[in-house]
Amino acid sequence: MSKTVHNVEELSLDTGVQEMLLKAREDGVETAFDRSEAMGARCKFGLLGVCCKRCLEGPCRIVPGGKGPQAGVCGATADAIVARNFLTLVTEGAAPHIEHAREVALTLLETAEGKAPYSISNPDKLLDIAARLGLTVDGREIKEVAREVALKALENFQQQFGVLPWLKIKAQPKTVERWQSLNVLPVNAHLEVTNAVNRQAMGCDADPVNLLLGAIRVALTDGYAGLHLSTDLQDVLFGVPAVVKSEYRLGVIKEDMVNISVHGHIPMLSEKIVEWAEKLENEARAVGAKGINIFGVCCTGNEILMRRGVPVATNFSSQEMPIVTGAVEAMVVDIQCIMPSLPRVAKCYHTEIITTLPSVKIPGATHVEFTPENADEAAQTIIRKAIANFTKRDPAKIKIPQDKVEAYAGFSTEQILEALKKVNQEDPLQPLVENIKSGNILGVVALVGCTNPRIKQDWANVEVAKELLKHNVLIVATGCSAHSLAKFSLMSPRGLEYCGEGLQQVLKVIGKANGLETLPPVLHMGSCVDNSRVDDLVMTLANYLGVEARDLPVAGSSPEVQSPKALAIGSYFLAQGIDVHVGIQPPIAGSELVSNILMGDKDRHALTMDGLFGGKLIYEEDPIKAAHLILERIIQKRKALGLPCPDIT
Ligand code: BF8
Numbered sequence: 001m002s003k004t005v006h007n008v009e010e011l012s013l014d015t016g017v018q019e020m021l022l023k024a025r026e027d028g029v030e031t032a033f034d035r036s037e038a039m040g041a042r043c044k045f046g047l048l049g050v051c052c053k054r055c056l057e058g059p060c061r062i063v064p065g066g067k068g069p070q071a072g073v074c075g076a077t078a079d080a081i082v083a084r085n086f087l088t089l090v091t092e093g094a095a096p097h098i099e100h101a102r103e104v105a106l107t108l109l110e111t112a113e114g115k116a117p118y119s120i121s122n123p124d125k126l127l128d129i130a131a132r133l134g135l136t137v138d139g140r141e142i143k144e145v146a147r148e149v150a151l152k153a154l155e156n157f158q159q160q161f162g163v164l165p166w167l168k169i170k171a172q173p174k175t176v177e178r179w180q181s182l183n184v185l186p187v188n189a190h191l192e193v194t195n196a197v198n199r200q201a202m203g204c205d206a207d208p209v210n211l212l213l214g215a216i217r218v219a220l221t222d223g224y225a226g227l228h229l230s231t232d233l234q235d236v237l238f239g240v241p242a243v244v245k246s247e248y249r250l251g252v253i254k255e256d257m258v259n260i261s262v263h264g265h266i267p268m269l270s271e272k273i274v275e276w277a278e279k280l281e282n283e284a285r286a287v288g289a290k291g292i293n294i295f296g297v298c299c300t301g302n303e304i305l306m307r308r309g310v311p312v313a314t315n316f317s318s319q320e321m322p323i324v325t326g327a328v329e330a331m332v333v334d335i336q337c338i339m340p341s342l343p344r345v346a347k348c349y350h351t352e353i354i355t356t357l358p359s360v361k362i363p364g365a366t367h368v369e370f371t372p373e374n375a376d377e378a379a380q381t382i383i384r385k386a387i388a389n390f391t392k393r394d395p396a397k398i399k400i401p402q403d404k405v406e407a408y409a410g411f412s413t414e415q416i417l418e419a420l421k422k423v424n425q426e427d428p429l430q431p432l433v434e435n436i437k438s439g440n441i442l443g444v445v446a447l448v449g450c451t452n453p454r455i456k457q458d459w460a461n462v463e464v465a466k467e468l469l470k471h472n473v474l475i476v477a478t479g480c481s482a483h484s485l486a487k488f489s490l491m492s493p494r495g496l497e498y499c500g501e502g503l504q505q506v507l508k509v510i511g512k513a514n515g516l517e518t519l520p521p522v523l524h525m526g527s528c529v530d531n532s533r534v535d536d537l538v539m540t541l542a543n544y545l546g547v548e549a550r551d552l553p554v555a556g557s558s559p560e561v562q563s564p565k566a567l568a569i570g571s572y573f574l575a576q577g578i579d580v581h582v583g584i585q586p587p588i589a590g591s592e593l594v595s596n597i598l599m600g601d602k603d604r605h606a607l608t609m610d611g612l613f614g615g616k617l618i619y620e621e622d623p624i625k626a627a628h629l630i631l632e633r634i635i636q637k638r639k640a641l642g643l644p645c646p647d648i649t
Pocket of ligand 1: 315337449479480481565
């Protein structure tokens, strides 16, 4: 194990995590924070994006503008290598969402055919989607419609001609025209991923501009055949989220109960775990526990929080910490963002790490195979394993941080519109739009993405949010960033103190109309695939105003990004013409050309994302400076719309 240098206060803002980091050291357990420190300064070539490992002539590395070789053995320049590596990241980010969506579509199909033990929880959303797809719904059985919607959804992975069906039903026609003129409209998700990998291969695409447009094409695939498709069909199966009150932080783990953590991304498994936990309570009591306590980690946590109000313990960087409490009987994982270290940490305690999918196995974990058809059996097996583990606890190793905070979640676009209807039944968007026009709400920013052991956990997410709130920016949040903001009371009425006066007024009026003291200043919109909900909200506003999304004073920010998935989502928002901030250096600095295309202003550079699409990438590590760069762009967009603009200091 590496020698630890940093104080725990420098590693995480979360006091519960700090407490568990100290305990981990006492217990001799290595964590991601230790490994990050042991890794030391990161490889400069990697950080700049100028390392090429695509064939066995290399690996080739280029020192930009330096003395060494200025091209790989094959002749690829730094511009081509950096652009290709960026496309690789976006493709690696898109593929997991695309696979997630396909799994949900298959589950809907099997449900409709009576082969999987789920039901259509939200027929209204199903019928709405069916109508948008142009399917006949009148006089038909709901399961029949569900089957047809599922088959149509699967066309997003199969059709050889045309445009992704989900893009066609969701995107703004004018924006689609722009994408068409730039030849970035996707045909089917599998084809796009294959094509992207193909063009990255040695001896294929070497034009940096073409490669970056390729990244946009994959990002659009991610947005529609990954994010939107997953959310829409999950809402059909499990319900559209509505406001729920719950709790965050490690204090949600309960000493006297069988604790089961659900971690990963796909809600098909976690929904069943929650269902069967209730049904098997008696078995837990039989071994001396008071019951079964399910809590979430990462995006599975977001999914079951949004729909069921299940509490959330922690986010990405500190996913090992629940195990360190010594009070977790099982950590059940599905896919994505699961640290392979989990079984090694669990070895020091009694926790059983349970993998569930054939494509995600980890040495040292127990594997209980989950399929939609055997969902009930798998959930029961997992819960019974956890119950059996309760008796194996070592009381001397148990220590649970007491901190927990209340948070509101469940702000789907549908729920936001419902809340606005309480202010204006006939024209629900009117109060929101009027307040944006007047400047009470300066703009809307989506705080999204991860935490990253490279920087102090939660800190940048929280600081960016507070600075924006101070300037009357309404914040919506997803992913692990949402966890950060909830943990620091920005999703509860207590967060109101951080808001500017205008925003405070709006939140109170809408809150009171809904029987609450106030709306929370940050609206939790869900998991990372639920960035589709952010997109839905932006589209709803843009369509109401008769403008394109790119004209609105909105932006995205991922201050603690770690995953390529977040880069894919960010690129999707860039394609919509929405600015995206990242607080961790994206590996593009090795090419001035690529950096200028992605991050440059259209007035200063001939070819930019800003000029082509209307949004640009902003890289700034300092959260306060980052917030102000975002505010500047919001002000620019307000000016272009002829809206009043305050002085930002
Ligand atoms: O998909 S925010 S660390 S858990 S990648 Fe991963 Fe990042 Fe968390 Fe959810 Ni999204």
